Amino acid sequence: MYPNSIRKLNLNMHYVVLAKQICFKKMASDVLKKLLLQAKRLVLAPSHNAELLKAQFEVFSSQVPLMYSIVLVNAWALAFMFKSEAPVWLSVWIPAGLSLVCILRLLGWWRSRKVVPSPETARKALLRTNQFSFLLTIALATWALMLFPYGDSYARGNIAFFVGITGLGVIICLQQLPSAALIVAAVINTAFVVYFSSAGFTSFVVMSVNLALVSTAMLLVVKVQFRHFAGAVSARTKLEAANRENARLANLDSLTGLPNRRQFFAHLETVFAEAGSNRLAVGIIDLDGFKPVNDLYGHSVGDSLLFEVGQRLSALAGTNTHISRLGGDEFAVTVTECPGNTELMGLGEKICAALRSPFVLTEATVQISGSIGFSVYPDLASDVHQLYERADYALYQGKRSNRGQVQVFTAEHVIAIEQNNQIEQVLSRADLEAELTVFFQPIIDVREERTVAFEALARWNSPELGRVSPDAFIPVAERTGQIGTLTCILLKKALAAAGAWPDDVRLSFNLSTHDISSSDGVTTIVGIIMSSGIDPRRLDLEITETAMMYDFVQAKTSIDVLKLLGCGIALDDFGTGYSSLSQLHALPLTKLKIDRSFVSDLHKNPASYKIVKSLLALSQDMGIGCVVEGIETSEELDALKKLGGVLVQGYYYSPPVAENETGKFLSESDAARKAG
Structure with a gap:
């Protein structure tokens, strides 16, 4: 065991x-x-910090000339001191070879002094510097020690001085590359401590130990300096990243994620400068019916809708298209290498079709549309400003004539702009009291064949331009802010004319968006009505769906004031806008006016027939009157009577007549009615 x-x-x-x-x-x-x-870190440049590598390269490349100057000057000074003592190959040819190598390295760094390297290029260059520092330091130390047997004690002391000064100078120049500085210090101190210790010269041993201590102190300084340098580079990198992020956010629409107005114009400037003779198109997109959605469901639903619109538009963007949100419900598209107008119209139709599809949101399913105006460089635009302005003009014209469609700026628009500019100049200096007149178109009750009202229509006879159509000067007056002045003049003249009519004949007068979108405008209108001597109950004030959509809250407030005064409120051009039924019920309307676009060929067009029938039924359900505009033929009138239409306006009965002809028209129509 x-x-x-x-x-x-x-x-x-x-x-x-x-x-x-x-x-x-x-x-x-x-x-x-x-x-x-650790040895690998000494001989290899760090690769984990790209910005630090590039900064090291940049700073070190500026210090290379000084470093090589120190090496070459000290080396030739030492060689000169030993020229009579040492062999020629040792005092001339070796320093000459070392100088050639240094000069070649210096030229290489000099050529790259203005180059912004990639991180990998910088890393390789710094790695080569580490390796070359090791080889060059060994070569210099070996050469200096080979000179030691020659010369007297004074000359030998200069070798130690050369070694110390050159080593310290090189370490200082390498402070942004600590690995190379450590290599230089290690090689020099190791070589000289070992050599002088083995040689048995006490004074030189003390000098080598002193050199080692100073080198150590210098390396500590280099370490601290490099830490500060790396910290400064890191801080600069973070600041640049923050600036880039701020710039990105400053050029980004926070709601839709699309480029914003600032970025749109910056991008447009860039692509315009690069376009040369190539076609470049700008399209401005405006949502039709967005404001009623926003007013009805609230801003959160409106924001959700705008986000979804942005998503649909982004999905249609290609390599040559750039989608932006300009603000509100307005977007823009930039098309580089623009194809022909046919293809451009096709792109616009795709966008319009995408916007017409219902938007299924969390709160509701809504339906809107979008109108687009395009302009093309260099066809009909010569600079960035003109390119944008003409796209905006095409959009405006498209929304006036055919909402939800594409409109490309054409030569006809150029003529229209010139005419508008001319009208604007003449209108600004016109004597409007003298030049503006009012014509009146009768509104007939077809059951009694009796004139029940006249609609006041503006006419401008300019001494410079002659007769100017309301379709031409009214939009100009609205754009330039003169429409308020026109409204006041025309309303006073219309009320004065109505004073001569029978009390049972009403006056219908159109108000603009400007008139009902400000409390000052409504106050002025109320003052004119009160001072006219006409019973406000004889007055029907017509507003458009567009005016109501501009600012529904203010429009309703204005309408409420006018209704309290006793005036009737008629919604003009009903069916052409995007007002919702809830908004119609919220307004104190007394009449609807069906736009003449639904009446043309009423007896032959089944779609128009159904629309008019529905609108007449709607007015009956709401308990308000309905005026049908644009009746021009007996066939249209017969079809309307079958639908139950009562109030009619159109050329079938009479075109607009001058003020002095209204009395005659009333007498003749009254006589015809009695005779019938």
């Missing part, structure tokens, strides 16, 4: 020793790996 125990004990001790050996080997391996890793 005892020998077996001894054997087991010896075996266990053997295992313990073996385990200790394994642990020691593992520890030694770990230490060796760490040493190799």
Whole structure:
């Protein structure tokens, strides 16, 4: 039993020793790996920080001339001192070779001084500097020590001075590359401490130890300086990243994620400068019916709708299209390498079709449309400003004539703009009191064949331009802010004319968006009505759906004031806008006016027939009157009577007549009615 125990004990001790050996080997391996890793860090430039690498490259490239100047000047000074003592190959040819290598390296760095390198290029250049520092330092140290046997003590002291000054100068120049500085210090100090210690010169041993201490201190300074340098580079990198993010956010629409107005114009400037003779198109998109959705469901639903619109528009963008949100419900598209107008219209139709599809939101399903105006460079636009303005003009014209469609700026628009500019100039200096007149178109009750009202229509006879159509000068007056002045003049003249009519004949007068979108405008209108002597209950004030959509809250407030005064309120051109039924019920309307676009060929067009029938039924359900505009033929009148239409206006009965002809018209129509 005892020998077996001894054997087991010896075996266990053997295992313990073996385990200790394994642990020691593992520890030694770990230490060796760490040493190799540290050595690798010394000879390899760090690759984890791209910005730091580029900054090291930039700063070091500016210090290279100074570093090589220190090396070359000190080397030739030392060579000059030993020229009569040492062999020529040692005092001339070796420093000449070293100088050639240094000059070649200097030229290489000089050529790259203004180059902005990639991180990888910078890393490789710094790696080569580490490697070259090691080789150059060994070569210089070896050459200096080879000179030591020659010369007297004074000359030998200069070798030590050369070694110290050159080493310290190079370390200072390498402070943005600590690995190279450490390599230089390690090689020089190791070589000279070992050499002078083995040579037995006490004074030189002390000098080498002193050099080692100074070098160590310099390396500590380099370490601290590099830490500050790296920190400054990191701070600059973070600041630049923050600036880039701020710039991105400043050029981004936070709601839709699309480029915003600022980015749109910046992009437009860029692509315009690059376009040359290539076609470039700008399209401005305006949503039709967005404001009623926003007013009815609230801003949160409006924001959701705008986001979804942005998503649909982004889905239609291609490599040559750039979608932006200009603000509100207005978007823009830039088309580079623009195709022909046919293809451009096709793109516009795709956008319009996408916007016409219902938007299924969390709160509701809504339906809107979009109108687009395009202009094309260099066809009919010569600069960025004109390109944008003409796209906006095409959009405006499209919304006036055919909402939800595409309109491309044409040569006819150029003529219209010139005419509008001329009208604007003449209108601004016109004597409007003298030049504006009012014509009146009768509104007939077809059951009694009796004139129940006249609609006042503006006419402008300019001494410079002659007779100017209301369709031409009214939009100009609205755009230039003169429409309020026109309204006041025309309303006074219309009320004065109505004073001569029978009390049962009403006056219908159109108000613009400007008139009902400000409290001052409504106050002025109320003052004119009150001072006219006409019973406000004889007055019907017509507003458009567009005017109501501009600012529904203010429009309703204005209408409520006019209704309290006793005036009737008629919604003009009903069916052409995007007002909702809830908005119609919220307004104190007394009449609807069906637009003449639904009446043309009423007897032959089934769609028009159904629309007019529905609108007449709607007015009856709401308990308000309905005036049908644009009746021009007996067939249209007969079809309307079958539908139950009562109040009619159109050329079938009479075109607009001058003020002095209204009395005659009333007399003749009254006589005809009695005779009939």
